Amino acid sequence: MKQAVITGSVVGALAFALSDIVNTGMSPVEETVSRFVNTDAGWLVTVGLAAIALGSAALTAMVARAGLGRLGTGLLALWSAGILVAAIFPADPPGRWDNPSLSETVHGLAAWVALLALMIAAIVVTRALPRDPVLSGMTVAVVVGLVLFLVTLVDAMATRSLPPLLGVTERIALAADLGWLVVAAIRVGGYRRGRPYTPARLRA
16 A cells, blocks of 8 residues: 555656646746646546545545544545546636635535645644654654745735745645655554564664
């Protein structure tokens, strides 16, 4: 299952990066990843989100099997489901903040529920595992990334007093999320309840 988490995260990251490269009509600095679904290569966004959802579901199963608590397991399941719903219901093209479609509304709500769920799950699961500076650092990155994204999102929808960096902050948040998923999968894979914790790289 660890490999499924890593594969899903890597495929998601590559799909998003390729979408940014080939879709030159939109700016990855100003526009979120999900807006790129409206371009000729919009299928890359859908594939990326679906891959992340499947990889996250595998991590959910790992956390449940390791006995790291129902709260962390439930939050990871909520993150996985939210990302899958966001993949099924695409976002609107840019510039429709005032009159969103039903698909955009569902997409936005699912995405935010997922992001908040993962942030809390990262804290809960990290605390449930033996102390690990790398995983702890990634958890801090998840929290900081989401806060940055939220600040620029509120500004883009309301005051517009900051530079248009919504796309950048979202990608920072997503990078932190995917990094946490990978590190968590490695750490959970090396955890055995009731036994001394040994990082995977040290086990024979």
